[in-house]
Amino acid sequence: MSEPTAPHVPALPAVRRQALRHHLMNEFERPARRPQRMLVLAPAAGVLAAAVAAGVIAQLWAPDSAPLIVTVEQGEHSGATLFLNQMAAAAVNKPEPPSGEGEYVYIKSRGAFAELGDGPARLQPVREREIWIPRYERGDGLLRQPSFDLPIIGVIPERETLTDMTPNAEVVDLPSDPDELLAKLYRERDERGRGNSRDGAAFTAIGDILRESLVPPQTSAALYRATAKIPGVEVVRGVTDAAGRRGVAVAHTEGNRRDEWIFDEQTYEYLGERSYLVADTADGPAGTVLGTTAVLQRAVVSKVGQRPER
């Protein structure tokens, strides 16, 4: 025989096939967590200068050349509980987000992604991202970001309609009791039965909600109190977001990687995210930044594609 004939391959069992199909369909209807590759935050030039001045950058970052490396600070656990409970207490006194006016939640952010896989992680340039999420009714949203070309994937369009998005109201429809909230997140993780540790999965789930949605004060408070109950959550001080704003980070370490949500120390406003390696790995030495973001604006607008007044 001059060439091997195609070997017979056992078909996917029907049940498994259905399970994969069902999973895909759910993923397609999961806009809040859509193409969010890990947000890699590459500071813009001015930001970088500020960060260097602040002494947080051990090695200069330049596009396509070197990774961005930060100092891995010691986190503290007791401080985290205190900080999160202070945030929860303050959140309750904040005004409700505007009701009525506006059918879309608008969020503008900036971030940079590290491309992982071949040698040390390198940050790609900072990109701005604007997303319109239906506020009350399931429906189409919109994502705008600069068009860019990914090596294997091809061109990512500048405007991308996000179909059948879960509305903001549904994303933030959560128990107001922190224990119930956490139990719900653990339960959802157990049903999936794989991936992150339970605590890591709960931390990620809360991070997903905080990142791109408009959270009512009571729900924010519940989310912060629930986070305080997740074992291993720490607070890390003197952290900079992708817009160069300094804040306090609430952090969780899973394996070799630490994920942080950064908040303003006075106002407790959510500033952005950062994630980096805490140990030397094939993706780079400890401190290699895998992602950095900054939320620049959250608003309510009446039409998809419309930007707020200011």
Place this chain on the structure above:
Amino acid sequence: MRVRIRAGDTDAFGDLFDEHADAVHRHAVWSEGDPALAEDVVSLTFLEAWRIRESLYPDGGSLRPWLLGIATNVLRNRRRAARRHREALRRLPVRDTVPDFADEVVARMHDADQVTAAMAALRALRRADREVFLLCVWSQLDYAAAAEALGIPVGTVRSRLSRARTRLRALAQQELGRTRTIPVEQGEYR
């Protein structure tokens, strides 16, 4: 169909899955030789397809070349694809641990051996040649479709396929020669 796919019509993606999931799965098993990994490749391929749907050309025929092209990319850099969709993969339901009927298990082991043997031959090829061989010969795409899947000119498909076949023939002959001339005394090749 292409218009609906580009527009993110989930029903259209459901049809796409029904029609092509098995072809993608076979292609993944042939490449990986491991059914468990192949399942992840199926999921990643459709997740990638969803992600890049707007880059699909609105005109054209069957979507199989497009999907197999995406699958090939996923297979080339599975770690990267898995990272990109890590949240989605975490939500992937666990495989059933219900035991198979015994005879089915035997059949599968046999199949797995066969795949392993064929893969051993294919491993001797360069990756680029192997990809073309898998798409054209086993997945039965024509030259134009394979070219579309891989994003390379048709001429390149032809030359890679021809190189793959020459190499496989040589390997087969070597194999044949070896079995004939190996003496009973071990270790002496003539």
